Amino acid sequence: xxxxxxxxxxxxxxxxxxxxxxxxxxxxxxxxxxxxxxxxxxxxxxxxxxxxxxxxxxxxxxxxxxxxxxxxxxxxxxxxxxxxxxxxxxxxxxxxxxxxxxxxxxxxxxxxxxxxxxxxxxxxxxxxxxxxxxxxxxxxxxxxxxxxxxxxxxxxxxxxxxxxxxxxxxxxxxxxxxxxxxxxxxxxxxxxxxxxxxxxxxxxxxxxxxxxxxxxxxxxxxxxxxxxxxxxxxxxxxxxxxxxxxxxxxxxxxxxxxxxxxxxxxxxxxxxxxxxxxxxxxxxxxxxxxxxxxxxxxxxxxxxxx
Numbered sequence: 250x251x252x253x254x255x256x257x258x259x260x261x262x263x264x265x266x267x268x269x270x271x272x273x274x275x276x277x278x279x280x281x282x283x284x285x286x287x288x289x290x291x292x293x294x295x296x297x298x299x300x301x302x303x304x305x306x307x308x309x310x311x312x313x314x315x316x317x318x319x320x321x322x323x324x325x326x327x328x329x330x331x332x333x334x335x336x337x338x339x340x341x342x343x344x345x346x347x348x349x350x351x352x353x354x355x356x357x358x359x360x361x362x363x364x365x366x367x368x369x370x371x372x373x374x375x376x377x378x379x380x381x382x383x384x385x386x387x388x389x390x391x392x393x394x395x396x397x398x399x400x401x402x403x404x405x406x407x408x409x410x411x412x413x414x415x416x417x418x419x420x421x422x423x424x425x426x427x428x429x430x431x432x433x434x435x436x437x438x439x440x441x442x443x444x445x446x447x448x449x450x451x452x453x454x455x456x457x458x459x460x461x462x463x464x465x466x467x468x469x470x471x472x473x474x475x476x477x478x479x480x481x482x483x484x485x486x487x488x489x490x491x492x493x494x495x496x497x498x499x500x501x502x503x504x505x506x507x508x509x510x511x512x513x514x515x516x517x518x519x520x521x522x523x524x525x526x527x528x529x530x531x532x533x534x535x536x537x538x539x540x541x542x543x544x545x546x547x548x549x550x551x552x553x554x555x
Contacts, residue, residue: 434509
């Protein structure tokens with residue numbers, strides 16, 4: 250085998266608990282196939298000591314800031330420790346929803362209308378230009394922290410009266426937020442391993458949107474894999490997802506989230522370069538449908554590490 254592998258998990262982001270679940274699943278999966286894998290909670294382990302502790306590779310199972318935003322990746326680059334997932338620049342771009350959208354627009358890839366808002370722009374009365382842009386987007390709206398995951402701090406705004414509480418909630422997680430138009434169609438997620446695009450998953454939840462509660466607490470959220478798309482639409486979705494992935498320079502394993510409008514047109518939402526990896530997470534579900542069990546999935550991800 251390759252020697253000691255550090256499974257980086259936990260950390261200090263708002264997604265710590267989800268990361269611990271991912272990390273434990275990855276750890277067990279690697280050990281099941283003979284890897285000398287060890288759990289490393291980055292909240293209490295000095296990452297710069299990985300080399301002297303004998304680790305020669307790292308599996309990143311961290312979510313959110315500090316884990317999938319290029320920070321850990323840069324430290325591992327400095328230490329010359331190969332790691333799973335995307336590199337420093339792609340990680341930094343992908344966690345930034347706003348910059349991702351600008352880049353996709355430059356490539357001519359479809360993403361729904363949006364505006365960005367910085368906390369410094371917030372005052373008793375929103376600026377005339379912001380109000381004008383909000384009027385252009387129409388209602389309902391989605392308000393999202395720019396660099397947070399797991400739908401933390403996300404709100405659906407149906408009435409302008411609900412906008413200010415939604416902004417306050419989002420600014421709790423980030424100083425910059427994304428406000429985008431509402432899409433009334435279905436939500437899909439597409440996993441990627443290297444250059445392999447996994448079968449799409451259609452997500453159906455009983456709430457107004459796919460919230461943190463719908464993802465991790467509710468027991469009535471449904472996942473359809475295959476998603477029920479026609480062969481032609483499935484290929485269109487895979488092509489759009491891979492184009493979005495490549496535009497950001499992503500590598501390794503990740504996930505692209507997409508929604509449709511009322512007419513069934515696909516629009517890119519965001520890319521996750523360190524997706525959930527518990528046995529009930531979406532990439533493992535899609536991999537299983539493609540005939541790849543969990544241990545084989547983590548093996549393939551490790552095989553992509555140079």
